[in-house]
Amino acid sequence: MGGGMVGVVGDVVVAGSGLPDAGLVRKWLDEAADAPADLPDEGYIALLGADGPELEELCRAADRLRRQAVGDVLTYAVNRNLDTAAVAGTGAPARARLTALVAEARELGATEICMQGPLPADTDDDYLALIETIAAAGPIHLHAFRVPELLDGAARRNLPLPDFLAAARAAGLGSVPGTAARILDDEVRARMLGGPDLPVRRWTEVIEAAHRAGLFSTSTMVYGHIETPAQQLAHLRLIAEIQDRTGGFHEFIAMPFTPGPVSPGVGALPGPTWRQTRAVHAVARLLLHGRIANIQAAWPKFGFDAALSLLRGGANDLGGLLLDGALAPDSFAEAGITLTTREVERAAHTLGRTVRQRTTGYADV
Known part of the structure; x- marks a missing residue:
C-alpha cells in the first residue's frame, strides 16, 4: 500500500518499518551515480523506499541530473484550463462564449488552452468542432483531450482512430494530455475504479497513435493509493518504453492521489506521504534520464x-x-488556484535559477 513494501523483492530486504534497509539504499545510490537510467528493478524499488539521509542523497542525485539535462532554468507556461463539458454547446451563444474565453486568455498572455473531460453523452456537440472554434479564435496552442476522449471523438464521428487524430491535428489540435494513465496496471486500475477500466494495452495504443499523428503529449502517474513500489516502477518503465518507440512525451508529471469517496473493494485511502512524493519524483528523474528531460x-x-x-x-x-x-x-476544476509571474520569479530567485516562460512544447516564448 502506498510507499510500503512487504516481503522480499529481489535482494531488497524489507525492514520492520516497511522500508528497505538503509545500507541497501546506499548501495543503489552508488550504482545510480554511474548509470541512473540503467538500474535493475530491485535498485529502483529500493530507491523508492529511501528515507532519512538516503532520501536526501537521492534528491541531491536527482537534482544533479536535472542540472545536467536542462541546466539551472525554472520553466513555466502561461495557460488557461477549460472543462470540455463547461464550454460545449452548438448554439451561437455557446460558441461566442468559447471564442471570448480564448480571446481573453490570449489578452492575458496565455500561449496555451488546456481542455480536458468528455463531452456530455446527450450533447450534439463535437470534439472536432470545438477544436475548430478554439483554433479560429487563436492563434493559441490547444493541448486537449485525454485517451478516453480521443476514443469517444473517433466513435462519435464513426472514424478509425488514426483518421480522427489526423482530422483533429488538421483542425488545430497541437498536443494531448497523457492523463487518464493513473497506474498502468490493469488490476490496480480496475480496483480503483470499482469495475473495468480502459486496458493498459489500449491506453498505450492510443497514446502511441497520437504521437504517430504528430501530436506530442505529457506523461503522468497518479500515485499513493493501492499500488506497490513495483507497480510504480512498472508504470515508469512503460513510459520509458513508449518514449523509446515514439519520442512523443515532452514531460513527466507525478500527481498525488487525492483522497475521495471510498471505492468498492479498496476502502479509505490517505494519499501519499511526503517521503513517498519526494522519492517518486527523484526516481522518475533517474529512470527517465536521457529520455524525458522535463519533470x-x-x-x-x-x-x-x-x-x-x-x-x-x-x-x-x-x-x-x-x-x-x-x-x-x-x-x-482548479478555478481560483492561480500563480503570477512575480511568484514564479521569486521562486526562481530562491532556487538560484533563471526563469523562462516556455511554450507547451518547451520552446522559448
Missing part, C-alpha cells in the same frame, strides 16, 4: 512551497499559471 512539480496538487522542494529534488518545471480571467472563471 514537472505540479504545484496545484502539492502547494507552492512543497513544489519548490520538489524542484530541488529532480523537477525543473512549475507547470502553468492557470489563468482564471473575468469571463467564466469557474470553467475548470
Whole structure:
C-alpha cells in the first residue's frame, strides 16, 4: 500500500518499518551515480523506499541530473484550463462564449488552452468542432483531450482512430494530455475504479497513435493509493518504453492521489506521504534520464512551497499559471488556484535559477 513494501523483492530486504534497509539504499545510490537510467528493478524499488539521509542523497542525485539535462532554468507556461463539458454547446451563444474565453486568455498572455473531460453523452456537440472554434479564435496552442476522449471523438464521428487524430491535428489540435494513465496496471486500475477500466494495452495504443499523428503529449502517474513500489516502477518503465518507440512525451508529471469517496473493494485511502512524493519524483528523474528531460512539480496538487522542494529534488518545471480571467472563471476544476509571474520569479530567485516562460512544447516564448 502506498510507499510500503512487504516481503522480499529481489535482494531488497524489507525492514520492520516497511522500508528497505538503509545500507541497501546506499548501495543503489552508488550504482545510480554511474548509470541512473540503467538500474535493475530491485535498485529502483529500493530507491523508492529511501528515507532519512538516503532520501536526501537521492534528491541531491536527482537534482544533479536535472542540472545536467536542462541546466539551472525554472520553466513555466502561461495557460488557461477549460472543462470540455463547461464550454460545449452548438448554439451561437455557446460558441461566442468559447471564442471570448480564448480571446481573453490570449489578452492575458496565455500561449496555451488546456481542455480536458468528455463531452456530455446527450450533447450534439463535437470534439472536432470545438477544436475548430478554439483554433479560429487563436492563434493559441490547444493541448486537449485525454485517451478516453480521443476514443469517444473517433466513435462519435464513426472514424478509425488514426483518421480522427489526423482530422483533429488538421483542425488545430497541437498536443494531448497523457492523463487518464493513473497506474498502468490493469488490476490496480480496475480496483480503483470499482469495475473495468480502459486496458493498459489500449491506453498505450492510443497514446502511441497520437504521437504517430504528430501530436506530442505529457506523461503522468497518479500515485499513493493501492499500488506497490513495483507497480510504480512498472508504470515508469512503460513510459520509458513508449518514449523509446515514439519520442512523443515532452514531460513527466507525478500527481498525488487525492483522497475521495471510498471505492468498492479498496476502502479509505490517505494519499501519499511526503517521503513517498519526494522519492517518486527523484526516481522518475533517474529512470527517465536521457529520455524525458522535463519533470514537472505540479504545484496545484502539492502547494507552492512543497513544489519548490520538489524542484530541488529532480523537477525543473512549475507547470502553468492557470489563468482564471473575468469571463467564466469557474470553467475548470482548479478555478481560483492561480500563480503570477512575480511568484514564479521569486521562486526562481530562491532556487538560484533563471526563469523562462516556455511554450507547451518547451520552446522559448
